[in-house]
Amino acid sequence: MTSRPDILCIGAMLWDVIGRAPRRMAPGADVPGRIRHIPGGVALNVAVALLRWGLAPAVLSAVGRDPEGAALVAEAERLGVITGWLSRDTGLPTDCYMGIEDSQGLIAAIADAHSLEQAGDAILAPLSADLAGWTGAVVLDGNLTEDLLSAIARDPRLALADLRVVPASPGKAERLEPLIAARRGCFYLNRLEAEILAGRACPDAATAAEAVVARGAARVLVTDGPHPAAEAIANGPTLTLPPPPVSVARVTGAGDCFLAAHLAAGLSNQPREAALRQAVEASAAHVSGKDVP
Template identity: 50%
Template structure:
């Protein structure tokens, strides 16, 4: 299957970048970009680059910002027919990156949260699938959805046969993913900070974090740790791989890129360490700016 459902935030990223470190209150010259973003959109853009067909399930305003996002998504080869449109303003993400690291960010995803389960209607009531005939393909799910809605998805019959790939929105929203730890049809993609926040254990590396999370859970889990080795649980034990060393030019969207690349690697037949290594290479290219 080339179609992959992407559920979650599609918005505009406004990101300011400076090559040097910035202390609190700093005012520096730099570059400011405005690009399509949001976890679901970042995943979808990588999938599109890798010749997949992302199907977007999200909420956008009936405003210029929403219209422009729909147009851009169509130009990239995404399916936008099932997007929920409302009178709420289209969401926005704003961040500052300095010296290759995220300094601060604010995600305004209120319109997505307020839309609630309306964005899921095409999978529950048709035309994509119904509760009686559930979707059995891959669904990339974004942790920006409300905690109650994510908990509903984890137990909903309409999602019971899907291969759920779950991405956190941020460490501050990581608690929303707890219902998926018990799902044997879910894979969680986390960085070390997110994994520690979810487990409540201060693990020193990805391997320790994975061990802390994997106890008594049914979900598959992948944990990254920046430039250090990543670890993923598998039916045959834990697999590990180290990303190639690159000079970081951007950070926002790196984890989403890795998740999409890992999905495509597995669809291409790669397993275990090979799939993880391919995903880490794709994320490294993204961070280095090679895919700009």
């Protein structure tokens, strides 16, 4: 029997192919660098980061029975992620993400999450079986379709769950609208994603977080690269905190580390200020090429 998890991470579990050059790149550049082929996807990235905080996460996602899927599941299990409730019999190939980074950060990326999107609510089947009555934390990522996110906002199986929501990319931020309209979840956004949801440009993370709260979200955290991060809540003060200066070694997955660290702090009943600090420091450590704790 699969062990009972502490947290459910629902969304993308795929292979990341990340190319990184140690210099600035112009459009069309062809430069030396390194290419890594590593387990990824927002749901899996958050799960792996949660393991570092002593938590037991399970991923609900769609992973093919192709060689790529078998290798991905084996690696996730080796890391300690609970994979016993994955949707495997979809007849679909395992998804993949390809990103290009230079010394300043992400240049461009393509996410092929078609298998996850086509699997739809099949990935939620365990909520009617082994995981019925779930009242714990649930991480949702924007690689899920807007229709599925809308259904989750109304799903009685998750009515008492603590939803933590991340869009996965600016291009998918609008998929979160149903959850904002339903006033469900705590949202983790970068400033561009927050601006998309707010419907206007914002000068900083605090303004952006407050703008999304004004749209109906109860709690919003916004990061802004090397600039101060912020947390805004309905009917409460907004917090801000600058990240420590670091040299950029990688950027993919930084937001996932931020979410995991903040969630772990909340589950250990740390106050808002301490939770934000833990999240900011964990994200900065990831960007610098280190992992915490």
